[in-house]
Amino acid sequence: MAGNTRLATAIHVAGLLSFADTVPISSENIADSVNTNPVVIRRIIGLLTKAGLVNVKMGVGGGACLAKSPVEVTLADIYLALEENAVFEVPQLEESHPCAIGRIVRPVLSEVLSGVEQNLLESLRKITLAEVIIKVHSRMKEQGILGQK
Amino acid sequence: MAGNTRLATAIHVAGLLSFADTVPISSENIADSVNTNPVVIRRIIGLLTKAGLVNVKMGVGGGACLAKSPVEVTLADIYLALEENAVFEVPQLEESHPCAIGRIVRPVLSEVLSGVEQNLLESLRKITLAEVIIKVHSRMKEQGILGQK
DNA sequence: TTAAAGTGTAACTATTCTGGTTACACTTAT
DNA sequence: ATAAGTGTAACCAGAATAGTTACACTTTAA
Numbered sequence: 001m002a003g004n005t006r007l008a009t010a011i012h013v014a015g016l017l018s019f020a021d022t023v024p025i026s027s028e029n030i031a032d033s034v035n036t037n038p039v040v041i042r043r044i045i046g047l048l049t050k051a052g053l054v055n056v057k058m059g060v061g062g063g064a065c066l067a068k069s070p071v072e073v074t075l076a077d078i079y080l081a082l083e084e085n086a087v088f089e090v091p092q093l094e095e096s097h098p099c100a101i102g103r104i105v106r107p108v109l110s111e112v113l114s115g116v117e118q119n120l121l122e123s124l125r126k127i128t129l130a131e132v133i134i135k136v137h138s139r140m141k142e143q144g145i146l147g148q149k
Numbered sequence: 150m151a152g153n154t155r156l157a158t159a160i161h162v163a164g165l166l167s168f169a170d171t172v173p174i175s176s177e178n179i180a181d182s183v184n185t186n187p188v189v190i191r192r193i194i195g196l197l198t199k200a201g202l203v204n205v206k207m208g209v210g211g212g213a214c215l216a217k218s219p220v221e222v223t224l225a226d227i228y229l230a231l232e233e234n235a236v237f238e239v240p241q242l243e244e245s246h247p248c249a250i251g252r253i254v255r256p257v258l259s260e261v262l263s264g265v266e267q268n269l270l271e272s273l274r275k276i277t278l279a280e281v282i283i284k285v286h287s288r289m290k291e292q293g294i295l296g297q298k
Numbered sequence: 299t300t301a302a303a304g305t306g307t308a309a310c311t312a313t314t315c316t317g318g319t320t321a322c323a324c325t326t327a328t
Numbered sequence: 329a330t331a332a333g334t335g336t337a338a339c340c341a342g343a344a345t346a347g348t349t350a351c352a353c354t355t356t357a358a
Contacts, residue, residue, distance in 0.1 A: 006345080008239040008258045015254055026304065033248040037347050042305065059355025060303045075265075085344090087236055087269075090157040099182040100294045101285070105164055108284045109157045116224075116272050120236075123268035127261060135257045136250070145249045155316080175333065186318050191335065208326025209332045234315095305354075311347080318341085325334075 009034055010044050010078050014129055015136065017054065018070040024056075024063030044082070051081035070133055076125035087120065088113040158183055159193050159227050163278055164285065166203065167219040173205075173212030193231075200230035219282055225274035236269065237262040 012034050017025060027038040027045065034041065045064050048054040055067045066073070090110045097103045161183050166174060176187040176194065183190065194213050197203040204216045215222070239259045246252050 004236065004345085005238045005240055007237050008255075008262065011258055011261075012251070012254050016250065019250065024304095028304090033251040035242055035246060035251065038305095039307085039348070040346060042307085043346095046306075056305070057355090058305055058353085061356065062304045062354080064305095075261075087153065088156050089154045091154055093184055097184060100289070101165065101168065102161070102182040102184065104285055104288050104292070104294070105161050106157075108281060108288060109160055112160075112224075112276060112281060112284070113157065116269070116276075119272040120265070120269050123265050127265075132257060132261060135261070136253055139253050139257060140249070143253070145253070153316080173333095177333090187334095188319070188336085189317060192317095195335075205334070206326090207324085207334055209330095210327060211325080211333045213334095299358100301356100301358085303354100303356080306352085308350085308352105310349085313345085313347100315344085316342090319339085321336100321338085323335085323337105325332100327332085328330090 004084070006044065006082055006084070007075075007079055009036070009040070010048065010082060011075065011129070011132060013041060013044055013064075014048065014053065014066065014070075014073065014078060015133055017064055017066045018129060018133055020065070022065055024061065024065050026063040029063075047081050047083060048078070051077065053077060053081055070129040073129040074125045075127045075129070075132075076121050078129070079121070079124050086114075087117055153233070155193065155231055155233070156224075156228055158185070158189075159197065159231060160224065160278070160281060162190060162193055162213075163197065163202065163215065163219075163222065163227060164282055166213055166215045167278060167282055169214070171214055173210065173214050175212040179213075196230050196232060197227070200226065202226060202230055219278040222278040223274045224276045224278070224281075225270050227278070228270070228273050235263070235266055237266065 013030055016030055016033055027041040030041045030045075031038040045054055045056065049056050049064075053067055053073060054064050056062070056064050090106055090113055092106050092110070093103050095103070162179055165179055165182055176190040179190045179194075180187040194203055194205065198205050198213075202216055202222060204214050206212060206214070239255055239262055241255050241259070242252055244252070
């Protein structure tokens with residue numbers, strides 16, 4: 001499990017919250033569904049909250065709710081909320097680096113790869129949480145599973 | 150420097166090789182330009198060779214050459230050569246996982262996120278090594294730098 | 299007013315990945 | 329034969345993620 005499972009986890013979390021509508025769900029319940037630890041969930045929910053995607057209620061009966069309609073939340077919103085590093089890093093070289101080509105190549109690569117990264121964001125922006133949920137719903141129907149946890 | 154600098158490094162390497170045309174360049178010379186260790190370069194060149202993008206000549210005067218014209222090499226070719234993990238992992242849950250929603254969400258996320266990954270590849274495929282080199286050349290002209298290492 | 303159910307967050311561990319480095323066997327031109 | 333190369337194994341260091349425990353703080357409800 002080397003790669004980044006955080007986006008998958010965050011979408012999973014947001015999906016559950018939208019299923020529950022306005023009823024707050026505890027990190028422990030979410031953790032059970034996601035198969036991880038409540039603290040991992042709270043860390044992710046913290047980021048989603050900071051980004052304005054989720055509201056959290058403290059105390060007894062507390063938990064998290066989606067702050068927006070799933071139609072208004074795109075996967076790009078969720079991805080950005082996680083504050084991940086760039087997918088492709090381009091370390092820059094010192095001004096004094098002896099190879100002229102080396103010095104010049106890096107800024108060009110930054111430009112090119114940040115363009116690619118923008119495209120990645122675009123394609124995440126085209127998918128709403130609502131669309132993901134619809135796919136989940138239709139699979140549930142296919143498999144004859146009731147719509148409850 | 151947490152993120153993946155390998156794509157940037159690999160493009161940098163391929164660019165240098167194309168500058169040198171059919172003259173083999175040693176991993177040590179490349180390492181000087183890229184500002185890293187020759188072994189790091191050989192590891193990357195090994196992957197590029199395996200993917201048929203580069204030819205290597207052993208022994209004295211040996212080194213690496215581009216195996217194709219830069220017009221025929223896309224950034225997707227280089228990216229795939231590196232055999233990286235998926236950008237977004239989606240760990241699947243056991244068949245016996247108690248939460249039905251959890252069991253169903255994961256395959257949906259796999260589907261959605263692998264679509265995003267395909268888009269990423271598409272956008273890398275649209276950029277050729279030749280285009281990157283042209284950008285480097287024009288920056289060199291701007292800065293009045295001669296075309297030699 | 300107190301107990302219980304929550305969140306937020308710090309701290310520590312284990313795992314994995316990348317990059318850097320040394321070392322050494324093997325290849326080849328001169 | 330020697331020197332200049334590659335290929336590759338082995339190890340270290342640093343960073344990120346996930347998992348876990350622990351505990352202070354908030355809030356509902358009995």
